[in-house]
Amino acid sequence: MTHLALLREALATTWANKVPSALVCLIVAAMCIMTISTVGRTAAAEAQVAERINSAGAxxxxxxxxxxxxxxxxxxxxxxxxxxxxxxxxxxxxxxxxxxxxxxxxxxxxxxxxxxxxxxxxxxxxxxxxxxxxxxxxxxxxxxxxxxxxxxxxxxxxxxxxxxxxxxxxxxxxxxxxxxxxxxxxxxxxxxxxxxxxxxxxxDAAQAASAQRAVIGLFGELPDPESISVRSPLQLAQLHDEIVGDLGSFGRTLLYGALGIGALLVGIVVFADILVRRKDLGRRRALGATRANIILLMLLRTLIPAIIGGVLGMGVGMGLAARAGSLPPLDFCLGIVVLALVVAGASALVPATYAAHSDPVKVLRTP
Amino acid sequence: MSALSVQNLAFRYTPDGEELFGGLNYEFTEGKVTALTGASGRGKSTLLYILGLMLTPTRGEVVLHGLGQSASPDAARSRVRAAELGFVFQDAALDPSRSILDSVIEPSMYAGIKRATAIKRAAQLLEELGVGARAEHKPGQISGGQAQRVAVARALINNPAVVLADEPTGNLDPANAAGVLDVLSSIAGTGKRTVVIATHDPYVIGRADEVLAL
Known part of the structure; x- marks a missing residue:
């Protein structure tokens, strides 16, 4: 089966099976919206805090x-x-x-x-x-x-x-x-x-400690160490690390949660679709489709609506985040979409492999 | 030489289950329709699926064009199935969401044949089988007899050496059944193909050129 034929077949079956396709599209869109509008805002907040803390004054x-x-x-x-x-x-x-x-x-x-x-x-x-x-x-x-x-x-x-x-x-x-x-x-x-x-x-505020040591070193041996006072952004740098660390940890937890739930839902939809269409997959195997054809077909069938959902989700998520005044960077949003697609693909892989290894004879002989 | 034969063939569904076929040796004759028959549970459909390389025999071999196929890897058997074997199922098994033409060209996609070439041949086959006007219809818009003719067209799309049919007239009235059997006899005779039909229907058995009783 050529790549073009596989893609054409995947597009045709995606269109023909509108309910599971729409569900995958919605789940991935929801994953992206939720992640961009929450984790993205956290990332934006993290960037703003870092920017403020790293301002010239700090x-x-x-x-x-x-x-x-x-x-x-x-x-x-x-x-x-x-x-x-x-x-x-x-x-x-x-x-x-x-x-x-x-x-x-x-x-x-x-x-x-x-x-x-x-x-x-x-x-x-x-x-x-x-x-x-x-x-x-x-x-x-x-x-x-x-x-x-x-x-x-x-x-x-x-x-x-x-x-x-x-x-x-x-x-x-x-x-x-x-x-x-x-x-x-x-x-x-x-x-x-x-x-x-x-x-x-x-x-960089993070270099406060080493800078302080270097500058004090320029004074050489001071007869009276108390003759010099120092006002340093050292504590600010530590605070920066703590805040960025806390925000990052919170964001990662949210991200993993959203992706995990999304992965589970996509997996359930694909698995249910395979159970409903098991005769169709059995027929394909009988007519000459290899197991790899079946796996790739199911993966593409999941990824096509997932890509549409990802693009829609990114648009809506960025819109919501912009309205809330904390638009995450574009590369972050694109990264979330790619991550959501990888998760959707990985979730489809298990049921697709199951479908490819199901006994086509048993499937075809089941009324 | 026969295009299709079995040597010392036996099959068990489970390791401790009943052995079917008991070391069957048989050569299917080219250009003839062979009916697989026997009482229920004797393995008519099972033998058909073994011949179609979808089941692996416990012992023995399916030989196609002189080459043993049963021990081949799954991907290789799938490729042989796409190129050399045509299937006709009891219920036609057409994709309800696709057009008749799309259903007919499906095996050519797995065999790597160009879509344009496949469409041309599919249109010709549908015409020959009397369902050319239905090419753009959905399976739900045609009768059972027409659906089975479409299934035969699908089985022939890659010009296979062997056509395997599992109870192809099981869901048809006598007139449509006779029509489908005419088509199967015709493709065996004119195309020098080996046609194997699993059936318990005395009428189908009567129409077959050869009978393998299990």
Missing amino acids: RELVLSDKRGADLIGSSLISMASRLSVTDRAVGIKSPVDVHNTVIGAGGDPIPAWPIVGDIETVAVLDSGRLPGPGEALISGTALKKLGLQQPIGSASLADSTVPIDYTIVGSFTAREPFTDLAHGLIFGAPSGSSATHLHIVLK
């Missing part, structure tokens, strides 16, 4: 020079930025208050942060140019507070006896996770000065 490792002992110099910041686990690193000094030079000390003070390292690590330039020595960038919020219409003007240190002015040469938007900077000005710290905080944005 990947930030901050080391602070508690005693102001100039431990965080530009060379250390440069080394930290070159670590394999580092996405970007920057030093930030404690902020100082500034006010609008034109208004003078009567104006509202706003914070200004000296940045040790590349300013573009913490900010995106919206207008103007990057500041040189004695120049600063201003945020949109700070612009209003200083009473400026445009990022043009200057700001003076609020509590300095010697007038120190910073010419505003542009505006910026703070990059994640440096959103605190959106309340004020930023300017380049004087050459050779040290930062009070070393901010390292990691490539």
Whole structure:
């Protein structure tokens, strides 16, 4: 029997036996709908949690020079930025208050942060140019507070006896996770000065532990270990692993349950169909069908409506999941359909093998 | 040489059951209709299914074109069945959901014959057997006699050397039975085929060229 003849025969018998075909189609569709709209939502939730936990803010490792002992110099910041686990690193000094030079000390003070390292690590330039020595960038919020219409003007240190002015040469938007900077000005710290905080944005929150060890190692032997404080996403990474693990376990249980029930139902339908049509299968054997022909025919007869059910189920399942606001990824949905088809095929295999090995003579001679 | 023969044939349904045929040796004559007859339980249909390679004898051999077939693997016997043997069942056994034409070409599908070739031959056979106008009908739309003629057409679709018929007139009235027997006699005589009919009907036995009493 050729493959084409087998496929044509399977299509014809699928169409001729509408009730079992429709049942297999419905069962597989239900399997896919249930799995995609529940397990898929769990997978989507898992992906969202992972995404949130892995956001820039959650990947930030901050080391602070508690005693102001100039431990965080530009060379250390440069080394930290070159670590394999580092996405970007920057030093930030404690902020100082500034006010609008034109208004003078009567104006509202706003914070200004000296940045040790590349300013573009913490900010995106919206207008103007990057500041040189004695120049600063201003945020949109700070612009209003200083009473400026445009990022043009200057700001003076609020509590300095010697007038120190910073010419505003542009505006910026703070990059994640440096959103605190959106309340004020930023300017380049004087050459050779040290930062009070070393901010390292990691490539992956899961690397927090190894990154922390590596960065602390850059400080070498500290005379006073208490002089450095560390704020690490280590606990967050552990929480991430636990949440993802719990969600994954819950999803797998649901998936196995749905597939198991689906497999049982498909198996029952195919077996019942074989019992009803045992004379038909006996006739085929008498007319020259091999056991392999019978098995393949029954498998195809199950898979054809199963494919239709899988496609329908994926569409409906994705629609339901989208309405609930947690659409699982397309490859996940396709994977579920393939899994449902494999399960349907495997469930049909046992009754199909039984049919192929049934005695055709006994079947034909039974009224 | 006879196309079909049995040598030292015996069969038991269960290991401790009654042995049938007791070492039967018989050569079926080409171009003749042979009736298998005997009292109920003597194994008429059983012998027919052994000849059709659907049952394996406990002892002995079915020989087709000089080759022993009974010990062959199931797949090989199925291929021989599709290519060399034609079956006519008591109740025609047509697929109720398919057209007459589809039913007739079914064995050619198992023999790997092209569909277009099979359809052409099926149309010709149905015409010859007087049911050509019914090709697109469903089995439920034709009479019992017509159904049995369709079953004969199906048995002949692959031009087999042997046609095996199990009580082919059992469900037919005398007129239709006579018609089907005419067809079977004709295909034996004109096609040099071996036709074997399992029957207990004296009329069928009377019409046969040879009788093997079990």
